[in-house]
Amino acid sequence: MENFDLAIIGAGPAGYEAAVFAAKQGLKTALIEKSELGGTCLNNGCIPTKTLLHTADLYREMTNQADIIGLDYQALSFDMKKMQLHKQDVIQKLREGIAKLMKMHKVTIIKGCAKIVGEHEIAIQSDEKVENIEAKNILIATGSVPAMPPIKGAELTINSDELLNDENVYEQIAIIGGGVIGIEFAFLYASLGKRVIILEALDRILANMDKEFAQSLKMLLSKRNVEIQTKALVQEISYNEGTKKYNCKYLQKDAEYIISADKVLMAVGRRAYTQNLFADNLSIETDRGKIKVNENYQTNIENIYASGDVIGGIQLAHVATAEAINAVCHMLGRAPIYNMKLIPSCIYTNPEIASVGMTLDEAKAQGINVKTIKYPMGANGKTVLSLQERGFIKIIVNKETDCILGAQMMCAHATDMISQFTQAIQQELTLVDLQKIIFPHPTFNEAIGKAVE
Numbered sequence: 244m245e246n247f248d249l250a251i252i253g254a255g256p257a258g259y260e261a262a263v264f265a266a267k268q269g270l271k272t273a274l275i276e277k278s279e280l281g282g283t284c285l286n287n288g289c290i291p292t293k294t295l296l297h298t299a300d301l302y303r304e305m306t307n308q309a310d311i312i313g314l315d316y317q318a319l320s321f322d323m324k325k326m327q328l329h330k331q332d333v334i335q336k337l338r339e340g341i342a343k344l345m346k347m348h349k350v351t352i353i354k355g356c357a358k359i360v361g362e363h364e365i366a367i368q369s370d371e372k373v374e375n376i377e378a379k380n381i382l383i384a385t386g387s388v389p390a391m392p393p394i395k396g397a398e399l400t401i402n403s404d405e406l407l408n409d410e411n412v413y414e415q416i417a418i419i420g421g422g423v424i425g426i427e428f429a430f431l432y433a434s435l436g437k438r439v440i441i442l443e444a445l446d447r448i449l450a451n452m453d454k455e456f457a458q459s460l461k462m463l464l465s466k467r468n469v470e471i472q473t474k475a476l477v478q479e480i481s482y483n484e485g486t487k488k489y490n491c492k493y494l495q496k497d498a499e500y501i502i503s504a505d506k507v508l509m510a511v512g513r514r515a516y517t518q519n520l521f522a523d524n525l526s527i528e529t530d531r532g533k534i535k536v537n538e539n540y541q542t543n544i545e546n547i548y549a550s551g552d553v554i555g556g557i558q559l560a561h562v563a564t565a566e567a568i569n570a571v572c573h574m575l576g577r578a579p580i581y582n583m584k585l586i587p588s589c590i591y592t593n594p595e596i597a598s599v600g601m602t603l604d605e606a607k608a609q610g611i612n613v614k615t616i617k618y619p620m621g622a623n624g625k626t627v628l629s630l631q632e633r634g635f636i637k638i639i640v641n642k643e644t645d646c647i648l649g650a651q652m653m654c655a656h657a658t659d660m661i662s663q664f665t666q667a668i669q670q671e672l673t674l675v676d677l678q679k680i681i682f683p684h685p686t687f688n689e690a691i692g693k694a695v696e
């Protein structure tokens with residue numbers, strides 16, 4: 244039986260990034276994957292959604308703005324089959340990149356489905372054969388899959404994995420769930436000129452986000468022909484053979500409504516994936532399906548670690564990576580590298596939304612005396628010249644220390660710009676520190692300099 248220092252189950256952003264890091268530290272590392280390298284992020288998540296959104300955004304911008312900015316064309320249309328081919332090409336290139344990276348760092352890739360059969364032993368099933376390996380430490384990075392709520396007729400809906408690979412374009416799509424995934428798909432379809440209806444059970448979309456941003460986004464979505472129904476509790480989904488449409492029956496303020504659509508996307512979250520992962524003799528503690536870990540990402544069996552979507556928490560690719568690398572640090576007896584208290588989060592709408600650190604409400608709840616700086620992107624030259632949606636930047640500053648505590652942005656390139664604030668908060672920079680920075684002109688980034696002036 245081959246013996247490794249570390250065996251990692253799952254080659255998503257938690258697994259493959261941890262594998263490279265561990266190998267660089269001299270650990271003999273195995274990376275086991277039952278499907279494709281890259282996990283949800285590369286194959287069914289971050290990369291394919293943003294690739295399709297990129298095309299859809301260009302389509303919308305060209306359709307609305309070509310004439311204004313002086314471009315002339317005969318007719319512009321989109322071809323979902325070609326969009327899908329392009330998306331697959333992007334995925335393939337990045338997959339090859341990961342494979343090269345593993346080879347370069349001498350990580351052993353084992354293709355197959357892993358089952359932990361002992362504290363140090365994994366059985367890997369591929370085709371007809373089973374191979375067993377031993378490892379001093381094991382890292383579970385098996386991710387998550389779309390959740391399917393117990394709603395009557397839920398099996399008639401499709402999930403994000405399926406919609407991302409669908410070559411059809413639906414004239415009207417209903418989306419159950421107004422979280423990040425639902426909203427990104429709403430933008431995708433709206434940018435392609437299709438009608439979208441969002442049914443959200445809570446009283447607002449993007450419930451975890453700063454209220455002002457969620458409100459601005461709601462207004463923007465309605466301008467783009469997206470209907471949003473909040474406090475809408477979906478009761479049943481059915482298919483009408485006559486109209487060839489799906490009907491969603493929902494309750495709102497005690498009244499019953501029905502909307503119909505050509506397809507229904509279920510986007511109500513994701514659940515940790517641990518199917519057949521443990522032999523019966525192993526008892527790994529879980530909490531509503533998620534693997535329970537301590538602050539070092541150890542499960543109740545100390546040499547078995549877990550990180551990424553499978554432990555719940557904030558289900559984002561960069562969080563999965565940071566957790567997994569911190570877990571490897573613990574195996575090596577080192578301090579963690581990443582500060583898990585400071586996590587940027589981004590939504591790839593148009594304009595983009597990004598946030599890091601405290602919101603105004605969070606700072607107030609902690610009794611911190613703060614001031615808010617708000618800067619409108621309508622005053623930013625690059626925003627105006629490129630006909631971007633206006634949006635704004637909000638910076639939360641500690642009134643007593645002048646330190647930056649948080650930032651929220653809604654503007655073009657917000658997802659790239661947010662790192663400047665992550666760094667400022669991490670290094671405990673003050674407003675005066677930010678004022679010293681010279682930003683090139685014209686850039687979106689210079690709005691940060693203007694905001695803190």
Ligand code: FAD
Nearest residue numbers: 253255256257277282283284288357386551552558559560
């Ligand atoms: P995963 O990426 O899910 O990888 C787990 C891997 O484990 C899979 O490849 C799976 O096949 C493998 N596996 C499972 N069980 C076994 C087994 N027994 N044996 C062998 N292999 C196994 N996050 C962002 O940060 N930014 C975004 O823009 C973003 N967009 C998203 C869009 C969508 C539509 C979705 C669904 C998600 C998005 N996410 C985004 C979330 C992000 O994809 C996840 O947080 C991230 O992929 C989690 O990484 P992970 O390594 O924990 O798990």
